[in-house]
Amino acid sequence: MGSKLEIVQDVINAFEVNKESMLRTAMLFKETMEKSLNGEKTCLKMLPSYIGKPTGKEQGTFMTIDMGGTNFRCTKYKINNGNFEKVGEIKQKLINKEKNYDLTKSDSDEKQLFGFMAECIGELLEPEESLYLGNTFSFPCRQEGINDAYLIQWTKEITTSGVVGQNINKLLEQSLKEKNINVKPVAILNDTVGTLLVAMYSYQTADIGSIMGTGHNTCYLENNHPLNGQKMIVNIESGNYNVGLPVTKYDEIIDKNSQIPGAQLLEKMVSGYYMGSLLKEVCKDLYKNNALFTNEDVDIDAFFNQNFNALMVENFILYPSNTKEQYKCSIEDAEIVKRVSEAILKRTVRLVAVSHMGILFHQENSGTSVNNEHVIAIDGTIYEKMPNAPQLMKEAFREALGDDASNIEIRLVKDGSGLGAAIAAAFAVTQ
Numbered sequence: 001m002g003s004k005l006e007i008v009q010d011v012i013n014a015f016e017v018n019k020e021s022m023l024r025t026a027m028l029f030k031e032t033m034e035k036s037l038n039g040e041k042t043c044l045k046m047l048p049s050y051i052g053k054p055t056g057k058e059q060g061t062f063m064t065i066d067m068g069g070t071n072f073r074c075t076k077y078k079i080n081n082g083n084f085e086k087v088g089e090i091k092q093k094l095i096n097k098e099k100n101y102d103l104t105k106s107d108s109d110e111k112q113l114f115g116f117m118a119e120c121i122g123e124l125l126e127p128e129e130s131l132y133l134g135n136t137f138s139f140p141c142r143q144e145g146i147n148d149a150y151l152i153q154w155t156k157e158i159t160t161s162g163v164v165g166q167n168i169n170k171l172l173e174q175s176l177k178e179k180n181i182n183v184k185p186v187a188i189l190n191d192t193v194g195t196l197l198v199a200m201y202s203y204q205t206a207d208i209g210s211i212m213g214t215g216h217n218t219c220y221l222e223n224n225h226p227l228n229g230q231k232m233i234v235n236i237e238s239g240n241y242n243v244g245l246p247v248t249k250y251d252e253i254i255d256k257n258s259q260i261p262g263a264q265l266l267e268k269m270v271s272g273y274y275m276g277s278l279l280k281e282v283c284k285d286l287y288k289n290n291a292l293f294t295n296e297d298v299d300i301d302a303f304f305n306q307n308f309n310a311l312m313v314e315n316f317i318l319y320p321s322n323t324k325e326q327y328k329c330s331i332e333d334a335e336i337v338k339r340v341s342e343a344i345l346k347r348t349v350r351l352v353a354v355s356h357m358g359i360l361f362h363q364e365n366s367g368t369s370v371n372n373e374h375v376i377a378i379d380g381t382i383y384e385k386m387p388n389a390p391q392l393m394k395e396a397f398r399e400a401l402g403d404d405a406s407n408i409e410i411r412l413v414k415d416g417s418g419l420g421a422a423i424a425a426a427f428a429v430t431q
């Protein structure tokens with residue numbers, strides 16, 4: 001066993017993704033996408049959205065809902081000549097400890113979950129009003145039409161009973177009917193698809209939409225979709241990618257302790273939901289090997305007995321002196337926690353960039369060159385809030401692709417899951 005610093009360095013090295021590894025994995029990602037498009041079963045579901053490029057002529061007032069994880073949002077939008085106006089919004093938590101409910105776990109069922117959603121929709125609807133609804137439902141769904149999506153499997157550790165296998169908008173429609181609410185679901189889409197739809201309104205060359213938040217996933221515009229020979233947005237469900245990834249022993253622990261071991265491997269390596277737990281596992285290991293928190297005063301219990309989340313990772317990076325104060329550790333220890341946090345964040349960004357490169361290689365079809373301009377739209381707190389995330393992403397593209405990286409623009413695109421659902425609903429009723 002090496003010195004304290006060597007042990008720390010080894011761990012940090014295990015999180016490194018260099019140029020060769022980025023390009024190799026991106027090529028594997030591309031190959032996996034293409035196998036899946038050709039009908040082979042792979043880890044990439046490549047789910048059709050039945051939505052192409054919006055025309056820009058979408059019009060009207062639409063109700064939207066958005067269940068991304070434990071938060072639920074119901075928003076009304078007016079779309080007119082390419083302008084969007086939010087005309088009302090209700091935000092709710094699906095977990096309420098005071099009121100003693102948790103709609104995200106298996107002792108709640110589909111009736112309770114969709115009944116709750118219908119009630120929120122009812123609250124936002126004016127008397128005498130009747131509206132079409134777009135539903136952003138950010139979980140893997142087998143989609144058979146723009147309004148027909150069947151939940152394949154919950155992700156982000158949600159386990160509500162009676163929903164897997166069901167037609168989501170049918171469940172919603174039933175609950176709305178039971179409560180006499182005059183709203184008709186007409187479209188269902190993934191949050192990545194919503195993000196790309198919104199981006200397409202602003203950027204001519206937007207063709208990739210991605211979420212880096214509690215969960216992770218990406219969609220892209222397929223120019224010649226096997227189903228209709230036309231342009232269609234494909235929800236890759238890239239969070240489930242698992243070929244050639246640089247999996248560490250810490251990732252293995254996270255996977256083993258999760259609701260569905262073996263599933264959503266890339267997501268478990270990069271998304272906000274798991275990032276804190278990953279850091280905790282690394283710190284536990286360093287502590288066990290006497291490479292962290294070696295002085296006696298450290299408040300070990302306070303450090304390890306808390307729920308690690310992505311916000312903590314951010315704080316460890318930004319404020320090592322707070323870490324020192326809070327846990328009574330040395331500044332060296334706080335710096336180690338900071339370095340590990342940075343290494344985890346950097347790997348997150350690089351692995352997401354790798355999947356984007358795989359998509360670009362597929363779209364361009366010329367090896368590892370990217371000759372055309374692309375805008376990649378990203379939403380989610382990891383990209384938006386984590387220190388330097390956009391910079392790290394740019395660096396990854398530049399390192400892997402050299403000058404071709406200048407053909408790629410990455411944009412933070414907000415509210416895809418709200419506005420995108422309104423655009424999808426408009427698309428559905430004006431087709």
Ligand code: BGC
Nearest residue numbers: 138139140155211215216217
């Ligand atoms: C889901 C995706 C979703 C992503 C981001 C993942 O857990 O499987 O459908 O797009 O989270 O919300």
